[in-house]
Amino acid sequence: MSDEFFVHPYIPNSVPETKRRMLEEIGKESALDIYEPIPERLRFKGALDVPGPIHSEAELRRHMQGILAKNASCAENLSFLGGGTWQHSVPAAVDEVANRAEFVSAYDGLYYTDMGKQQVKFEWASQLGELLDLEGVGLAFYDWGTVTGLSLRMASRITGRNHVLLPDTLSPERLAITRTLCGPEEMPASIRVELVGHDPATGQIDLDDLRAKVSDETAAVYIENPGFLGSIEGQAEEIGRIAHEHGAQFVVGVDPISLGVLRSPGSCGADIACGDVQSLGVHMSCGGGLGGFIAFRDDDPVYASECPLILFTILPTEKEGEFAFAEMMEERTSYGLRDKGKDWVGTGAGLWMVAGAVYMSLMGPQGFREVGETIVKRAHYAARRLADIPGVSIRFGDGFFKEFVVDFGGTGTTVADINAALRERGIFGGYDLSRHFPDLGQSALYCVTELHTKNDLDALAAAVREIVA
Amino acid sequence: MTAGSDKTVKLRDYRSAHWDEPIIMEMSVPGERGVYVPLAEPEVEGLVGSDADAFIPAGMRRTQPPALPELSQHQVLRHYLRLSQQTMGMDLASDISEGTCTMKYSPKVHDELCRSPQMAELHPFQDDETLQGALQILWEFRTILCAISGLDEVSLHGGGGAHAAFTNAAVVRAYHQSRGELAQRDEFITTMFSHPCDAAAPATAGFKVVTLMPDEMGYPPLEQVKAAVSERTAGIMITNPEDTGIYNPHIDTIVDLVHEAGGIAYTDQANANSVLGIARARDAGFDACHFNLHKTFSSPHACAGPATGAYCCTDELAPFLPVPVTTFDGRTYHLDYDRPQSIGKVREFYGNVPVVLRALAWCLSLGPRGLREVSEISVLNNNYLMKKLLEIEGVSMPYDEKRRLDQVRFSLQQLKEDTGIGCHEFQERQIDFGVQSVWTSHHPFVVPEPFTPEPCETYSLEDLDYWAETAARVCREAREDPDLVRNAPYNQPIAKMTGLEALEDHDTWAMTWRAYKRKHGLAGP
Numbered sequence: 001m002s003d004e005f006f007v008h009p010y011i012p013n014s015v016p017e018t019k020r021r022m023l024e025e026i027g028k029e030s031a032l033d034i035y036e037p038i039p040e041r042l043r044f045k046g047a048l049d050v051p052g053p054i055h056s057e058a059e060l061r062r063h064m065q066g067i068l069a070k071n072a073s074c075a076e077n078l079s080f081l082g083g084g085t086w087q088h089s090v091p092a093a094v095d096e097v098a099n100r101a102e103f104v105s106a107y108d109g110l111y112y113t114d115m116g117k118q119q120v121k122f123e124w125a126s127q128l129g130e131l132l133d134l135e136g137v138g139l140a141f142y143d144w145g146t147v148t149g150l151s152l153r154m155a156s157r158i159t160g161r162n163h164v165l166l167p168d169t170l171s172p173e174r175l176a177i178t179r180t181l182c183g184p185e186e187m188p189a190s191i192r193v194e195l196v197g198h199d200p201a202t203g204q205i206d207l208d209d210l211r212a213k214v215s216d217e218t219a220a221v222y223i224e225n226p227g228f229l230g231s232i233e234g235q236a237e238e239i240g241r242i243a244h245e246h247g248a249q250f251v252v253g254v255d256p257i258s259l260g261v262l263r264s265p266g267s268c269g270a271d272i273a274c275g276d277v278q279s280l281g282v283h284m285s286c287g288g289g290l291g292g293f294i295a296f297r298d299d300d301p302v303y304a305s306e307c308p309l310i311l312f313t314i315l316p317t318e319k320e321g322e323f324a325f326a327e328m329m330e331e332r333t334s335y336g337l338r339d340k341g342k343d344w345v346g347t348g349a350g351l352w353m354v355a356g357a358v359y360m361s362l363m364g365p366q367g368f369r370e371v372g373e374t375i376v377k378r379a380h381y382a383a384r385r386l387a388d389i390p391g392v393s394i395r396f397g398d399g400f401f402k403e404f405v406v407d408f409g410g411t412g413t414t415v416a417d418i419n420a421a422l423r424e425r426g427i428f429g430g431y432d433l434s435r436h437f438p439d440l441g442q443s444a445l446y447c448v449t450e451l452h453t454k455n456d457l458d459a460l461a462a463a464v465r466e467i468v469a
Numbered sequence: 470m471t472a473g474s475d476k477t478v479k480l481r482d483y484r485s486a487h488w489d490e491p492i493i494m495e496m497s498v499p500g501e502r503g504v505y506v507p508l509a510e511p512e513v514e515g516l517v518g519s520d521a522d523a524f525i526p527a528g529m530r531r532t533q534p535p536a537l538p539e540l541s542q543h544q545v546l547r548h549y550l551r552l553s554q555q556t557m558g559m560d561l562a563s564d565i566s567e568g569t570c571t572m573k574y575s576p577k578v579h580d581e582l583c584r585s586p587q588m589a590e591l592h593p594f595q596d597d598e599t600l601q602g603a604l605q606i607l608w609e610f611r612t613i614l615c616a617i618s619g620l621d622e623v624s625l626h627g628g629g630g631a632h633a634a635f636t637n638a639a640v641v642r643a644y645h646q647s648r649g650e651l652a653q654r655d656e657f658i659t660t661m662f663s664h665p666c667d668a669a670a671p672a673t674a675g676f677k678v679v680t681l682m683p684d685e686m687g688y689p690p691l692e693q694v695k696a697a698v699s700e701r702t703a704g705i706m707i708t709n710p711e712d713t714g715i716y717n718p719h720i721d722t723i724v725d726l727v728h729e730a731g732g733i734a735y736t737d738q739a740n741a742n743s744v745l746g747i748a749r750a751r752d753a754g755f756d757a758c759h760f761n762l763h764k765t766f767s768s769p770h771a772c773a774g775p776a777t778g779a780y781c782c783t784d785e786l787a788p789f790l791p792v793p794v795t796t797f798d799g800r801t802y803h804l805d806y807d808r809p810q811s812i813g814k815v816r817e818f819y820g821n822v823p824v825v826l827r828a829l830a831w832c833l834s835l836g837p838r839g840l841r842e843v844s845e846i847s848v849l850n851n852n853y854l855m856k857k858l859l860e861i862e863g864v865s866m867p868y869d870e871k872r873r874l875d876q877v878r879f880s881l882q883q884l885k886e887d888t889g890i891g892c893h894e895f896q897e898r899q900i901d902f903g904v905q906s907v908w909t910s911h912h913p914f915v916v917p918e919p920f921t922p923e924p925c926e927t928y929s930l931e932d933l934d935y936w937a938e939t940a941a942r943v944c945r946e947a948r949e950d951p952d953l954v955r956n957a958p959y960n961q962p963i964a965k966m967t968g969l970e971a972l973e974d975h976d977t978w979a980m981t982w983r984a985y986k987r988k989h990g991l992a993g994p
Contacts, residue, residue: 008839010574012929013846022853022930031845034852037716037872038748048746049616053836057578064830068587070602072595075586081594084817091504093542097549102558104580107570107770109557110906112897112961116555117772123493129981130535136980142628143817176814180639186651187675225529234526261521263529285583286603287593287818288775298984301975313971313978314985319964323492328972334631334669336912339678344669346631347763350772361493361545362503365534370506373521377509380517380524399526423596431594454510
């Protein structure tokens with residue numbers, strides 16, 4: 001073993017006497033003897049140039065708290081940032097369950113030992129299925145961007161076609177991930193990604209452009225509801241009809257917290273739905289709260305067959321009325337068939353299913369209805385207060401849910417300058433759209449949730465008014 | 470079995486919690502409420518009206534409320550706490566069982582830090598000046614991984630190990646594209662004992678995959694590698710040590726062969742538990758590698774995520790990394806989006822920062838000596854457990870190479886031939902003694918009747934003896950009373966599963982309660 005004495009609280013067998021006895025048992029002089037299979041030429045000779053150790057937990061805590069103290073958070077500032085992760089209320093009971101050691105430390109325990117975890121995931125899928133009006137739900141994975149790309153790849157396999165249509169108002173992040181997943185066009189197996197224009201008055205899909213671009217070569221038409229720029233797509237059913245007329249799959253991205261007041265993807269004719277579960281009881285954590293989902297029709301087994309995510313089914317046990325939960329169609333995944341499997345799957349966002357199951361149970365139908373109504377009303381209140389300010393206007397009309405585009409073009413001030421001035425007042429202004437959506441000029445994406453009170457919204461409006469005056 | 474510790478191994482009379490908890494949808498009582506959300510103030514309604522539907526296009530209003538359960542708060546909490554008790558979890562049990570997963574202790578102080586508002590309530594689009602702590606965490610951990618891998622640059626975007634493997638496939642794709650060689654280089658090479666994602670990720674990125682098989686030594690012979698590389702080779706994605714715990718001693722020659730053919734060499738170090746400070750990817754010639762921060766670097770597995778696959782590469786590949794890249798000018802930290810050759814993105818924002826926080830804190834608690842100690846103890850633990858398990862009649866270790874690092878893929882083939890009890894029956898009986906269900910193998914089962922324990926540095930000598938004794942007990946029962954093993958488990962939250970045909974049967978499988986009710990004729994009017 002290494003020469004210096006070092007007993008670490010996370011390493012019980014670092015006690016010298018224990019090591020000695022274990023080495024004796026296996027007939028070795030030192031642990032380095034066990035490293036014999038690594039040729040000498042490949043051994044690292046020096047000491048790693050890494051900091052530490054910080055021996056005591058108290059000092060480690062103090063050190064890390066010192067780093068974290070350099071952050072300014074949305075807890076002590078008033079934030080209007082959204083665009084893919086959002087500050088919603090997380091009930092204390094959600095954290096209580098999601099922080100349980102059993103769930104935090106569980107991994108791949110199977111059907112008996114981790115039966116409780118499997119039931120929670122089934123209840124998560126079941127409740128999400130009710131919000132979405134879809135019977136098939138895969139286990140959560142990475143983020144909305146990834147599941148957008150994977151849903152479109154799924155549609156491509158189902159139809160045998162290699163062309164997908166997406167709205168040009170799509171989140172730039174999700175579009176970039178989708179492009180990475182669909183591959184460059186010079187590769188034979190790539191999927192061609194084409195954007196459909198929008199109506200500048202409403203932000204909704206330009207149906208004429210869609211009709212011009214969709215064809216019998218199209219694998220999928222994808223929309224988001226609500227869209228990245230906030231607009232609710234009122235033509236969802238019609239878009240689904242157009243997709244189906246051409247034999248294409250209709251894929252709908254959705255923020256599930258909207259589904260107490262917005263019509264579900266399933267009822268709009270979606271074949272596949274995807275989105276992110278972060279809004280369902282998960283803290284933002286600087287982007288660490290994301291969890292993508294894919295849901296689909298189950299009237300045809302092709303959807304489950306082509307879904308790359310892990311799927312669980314409910315099963316009976318030998319005891320009457322008791323249930324078990326087990327992975328179904330296991331072989332089709334990358335774990336079953338490696339490179340011949342459906343794309344890939346792996347460790348993704350399991351704990352957020354635990355949080356989401358508790359969140360949805362606490363909210364119930366009434367809670368979802370109320371949170372949706374509160375968000376819509378407060379978001380519109382904020383938009384109207386901002387629009388009262390000279391030089392400030394709201395783009396795309398009033399058909400939005402929690403996010404909306406605020407155009408500061410008439411103020412002669414850039415979003416960057418406005419946001420810098422807002423920060424000085426303890427406010428994080430909306431996401432600057434000028435880089436990704438230059439056509440919108442000096443506009444920002446504002447997000448209002450149930451956490452913003454009327455006074456918060458008045459404070460925002462007052463601050464902006466003062467800054468642009 | 471003789472224990473290495475002084476204590477006699479006494480198997481626990483384990484009993485799982487068994488709450489007989491219904492599906493939550495069945496517990497609903499119309500009208501009950503679990504939580505109230507804020508309602509719009511009168512002044513808000515005064516300005517915008519009291520009808521939220523007025524802002525929703527007519528065809529998009531929800532008319533049918535979702536059929537979610539209606540329950541009061543304690544009823545919900547109790548239900549899920551009971552289900553937590555029916556989940557073994559590594560904090561309570563011995564997760565030596567979950568080999569290839571590197572189940573190690575995740576220090577609680579890390580969770581405390583992650584739950585603080587300065588971490589949990591950050592939005593990734595905040596201005597850099599308000600995220601200096603988060604960016605410092607990313608930067609400092611990047612620097613540590615550069616030291617551990619010997620490579621030059623790091624991307625922490627990947628949401629899991631397989632995501633880092635996909636990042637590699639996309640980076641290599643962009644690299645060859647930038648050189649005008651993408652059309653020619655359409656093949657990735659991997660080995661059968663590398664993780665399945667090392668085959669699946671390049672396939673998803675559009676490449677053909679060539680899989681090398683092990684010979685009698687347990688790894689592919691060099692002749693097979695030579696035959697596989699060509700002007701069509703885009704790269705290789707290889708685990709070392711592999712799932713078997715065998716270290717391929719020709720790894721640098723394999724890398725040279727790939728390089729000579731113009732390919733990129735990547736090693737999957739999801740589980741690097743045996744090589745911290747012992748062997749670096751760069752020293753074997755690799756251009757890239759990845760680490761799972763939820764394995765080697767202590768972040769908890771969390772029911773399968775959130776997680777991080779940290780991708781490391783040379784300066785030559787760095788221009789292709791996903792945006793943004795964290796930078797440091799000596800005073801402040803920034804997010805750099807201005808990288809014209811970037812592959813774009815693989816994940817929204819820039820990674821699971823809390824997972825990186827845990828990994829950084831863990832490294833700081835250990836320092837260079839401690840990191841090396843982690844690896845030394847993990848191979849010592851494994852070699853000790855290996856000796857104990859090989860003393861059991863019916864357990865064998867395939868391949869002529871008999872040396873192992875962090876884990877072993879054992880075989881119960883002999884036990885199966887002698888008693889009819891194979892790895893699945895073994896697995897379902899062993900759990901009755903309070904250890905997690907043992908990992909068999911990735912597919913396909915190249916080793917017959919496989920099982921793969923991995924005793925990380927977390928486990929004590931007593932833990933190792935206990936695990937070995939449970940295995941010995943089940944093998945003994947297999948010989949004395951095979952039906953006892955075959956009918957297991959007995960001490961679990963549920964009785965034995967039946968109806969397994971539903972796993973492949975569209976008419977009966979049900980991923981949701983609504984599907985179950987419809988398919989089993991329980992749906993209401």
